[in-house]
Amino acid sequence: MKASRIERSHSIPPSHAEEGNERAAQVRGGPDWVRIRTDFPLLARSVHGKPLVYLDSANTSQKPHQVIEAVDRFYREHNANVSRAVHQLGSESTALYEGARNKLASFLNVHRNELVLTSGTTQAINLVAYSYALPKLKSGEAILVTTMEHHANIVPWQLVCERIGTQLKVAPITESGELIVEKFVEALTGEVKLACVTHVSNVLGTVNPVRELARECRRRGIPILIDGSQAAPHLPLDIASIGCDFYCITGHKMCGPTGTGALWAKREHLQAMPPCFGGGEMIREVKFSGTTFADPPHKFEAGTPNIAGFAGLGAAVDYLQDIGMTNIAARERELLDYATQALQQVPGLRLIGTAPDKAAVISFLIDGVHAHDLATLLDQEGIALRSGHHCAHPLMQFYGVPATARASLAFWNTTEEIDVLVAAIARVRKLLA
Numbered sequence: 001m002k003a004s005r006i007e008r009s010h011s012i013p014p015s016h017a018e019e020g021n022e023r024a025a026q027v028r029g030g031p032d033w034v035r036i037r038t039d040f041p042l043l044a045r046s047v048h049g050k051p052l053v054y055l056d057s058a059n060t061s062q063k064p065h066q067v068i069e070a071v072d073r074f075y076r077e078h079n080a081n082v083s084r085a086v087h088q089l090g091s092e093s094t095a096l097y098e099g100a101r102n103k104l105a106s107f108l109n110v111h112r113n114e115l116v117l118t119s120g121t122t123q124a125i126n127l128v129a130y131s132y133a134l135p136k137l138k139s140g141e142a143i144l145v146t147t148m149e150h151h152a153n154i155v156p157w158q159l160v161c162e163r164i165g166t167q168l169k170v171a172p173i174t175e176s177g178e179l180i181v182e183k184f185v186e187a188l189t190g191e192v193k194l195a196c197v198t199h200v201s202n203v204l205g206t207v208n209p210v211r212e213l214a215r216e217c218r219r220r221g222i223p224i225l226i227d228g229s230q231a232a233p234h235l236p237l238d239i240a241s242i243g244c245d246f247y248c249i250t251g252h253k254m255c256g257p258t259g260t261g262a263l264w265a266k267r268e269h270l271q272a273m274p275p276c277f278g279g280g281e282m283i284r285e286v287k288f289s290g291t292t293f294a295d296p297p298h299k300f301e302a303g304t305p306n307i308a309g310f311a312g313l314g315a316a317v318d319y320l321q322d323i324g325m326t327n328i329a330a331r332e333r334e335l336l337d338y339a340t341q342a343l344q345q346v347p348g349l350r351l352i353g354t355a356p357d358k359a360a361v362i363s364f365l366i367d368g369v370h371a372h373d374l375a376t377l378l379d380q381e382g383i384a385l386r387s388g389h390h391c392a393h394p395l396m397q398f399y400g401v402p403a404t405a406r407a408s409l410a411f412w413n414t415t416e417e418i419d420v421l422v423a424a425i426a427r428v429r430k431l432l433a
């Protein structure tokens, strides 16, 4: 790790046990998690008079000061529109925006020209729906999704299906929240022209075997889109080695600003796809008799983009890479194991999603306690966790519940915070159950 980026004075005193563990990790050469936590200014605040315990990273991540300062610096020192101006500020702004594309491309191991910058995963998936599926698919054909998809990977396909007369097929999962791979493969029949699968479930934490799924799709000549919203912040990613056709990410879950994200697509798809939005920035020449378009990825980036946001996302990618995604994944696995064990001790608590290969997302129910009541009372204790359907109605229907509580962890969380959560849940349970 580059000390210059991470170096900061402590503002949150660690517990002695925590400090001991972290020092031991450092001696073994691991990142200094106690110091890293101090990069996040918001984590030092209190809520309702209690220290904030932020357990909602699957919803959106907190931002390190390096990212906040990059956005601030953009407006203070460089602000101008991209690509249009020849003046110095315009060049600096363009360099920051295109620099973010380069950084993301290297982070994901793809070519920069195959990376379309978007406002997030929702826009990325809709871009594929309207520029790829809508012009290409025909009535009677099908799109395959899975039971565990986020609405962002269901509703765009439903909208497209309605317009074309295409069918939406669903590959099932087990009670423990694992995709049934044989059923997914069985569902890859001749009429399926696109498969769409999340890499990591935002509710269950399940990590899907995307390489295997992509291989099965390739064997049958079926393109596959992977929703990487919950994978990019937590796992080392190498999109080239997955062998998929489309991969979508969102910046606000990976320490970056809201309104940033990307669609990676194979070059052949980007070349063949018509643009979805028209306007400035995406053209080569405009005449009233017709318009020719810029090459991908710019063909898909009409209008003024979120330049400040991408300056921040570039800083976020640097930040994650400095810590190292392998270190982040290992740290979050430790926290997940600790939290799972601790929560399992709470009487009446049922975990939803117990796949062996999981990211640090823990959905649960408590007998006799509504998830919203739980989250509301925990908020009074300074604990931020999400309750609800997590934009996954069909998954809630599968489990026969209206909502779950969800604690989602990030590398800056501590075992001490998990202890605070478990103790607070036990108190709420006594009060309400």
Ligand code: PMP
Residues within 6 Å of the ligand: 058, 059, 119, 120, 121, 122, 123, 150, 152, 153, 198, 200, 201, 202, 227, 229, 230, 249, 250, 251, 261, 391
């Ligand atoms: N897919 C998954 C799995 C998600 O968790 C989310 C965000 N909750 C999205 C898609 C939507 O991403 P965005 O916030 O970029 O629209």
